[in-house]
Amino acid sequence: MNLTMVGRLTPCLLLSYAIASRSAARLLPPGLQLITCRDCAFLNIVVCRVERIRPWFSPRSFGLTYWHVAYRLHVRATLENGGPIEGLYFLRSDVDQQVLSIVGNWFTDFRFHAARIHFSTTEAESCVQVRGTHNVVGDASVRLRTVARDCQLAESPFCSLQERERVLKYAPLSMAASQSGEFVRLAEVRRREAAWSEEPVEVVQADWAYPRSVGLEDLRLVRATRVKPIDYRWSLGRRERIKAVMRVTEPHATRTNTD
Secondary structure, X not given: OOXXXXXXXXXXXXXXXXXXXXXXXXXXXXXXXXXXXXXXXXXXXXXXXXXXXXXXXXXXXXXXXXXXXXEEEEEEXXXXXXXXXXXXXXXXXXXXXXXXXXXXXXXXXXXXXXXXXXXXXXXXXXXXXXXXXXHHOOOEEEEEEEOOOOOOOOOOOOOOHHHHHHHHOXXXXXXXXXXXXXXXXXXXXXXXXXXXXXXXXXXXXXXEHHHHHOOOOOOEEEEEEEEOOEEEEEEEEEEEEEOHHHOOOOOOOOEEEOO
């Protein structure tokens, strides 16, 4: 079933971590492959407030507002009719709306879980806390502050900021493969690209329980930004067949940037 939802992200924080590709590969279903650079895969964590999400034909007043913390891997797949596509594979999402943690999993592959999420901000910094997740698996805390300019982080696998931006630039596309690895389910985001604007932030402190729980121990922060408020349109329900040669029983990284 195809479904189109609309809403607005305000605010939105994006944090990218380099992780060992071997550890990340275990978390992928057949049919998807990691995007890597110098034997690193990449975990993208988003913290955002989704404002008034609703079916596209519904009045804004009927929309649901919630906080969303999601853990995604940068991945790609090759379609039988269309060539390679790249996007994000959702490992887990935590939301502060119980109904969404149930109903949302009927229509999406975002893997919603209920949690208490608290966001506070001052002129100096912003703080996010996630609490109340089952067995504290999704509990988290992070403090960030705005900085004047972006900079290359010391433990980054990238040779330059330009290479980092090229590798980490992803299509606004969620990808989830069927158990057999024959099909990929897509959730496509449509937004006005001219309205997409980011500013760098510094992560003062961060603790993420979920990556540790799935064996992602060595997280190296390589990028952190705040996105200005932007309208989103989510198109759900598209399914494509994956090219037969890409159906494998063990996932492998397929794109490695070494230049």
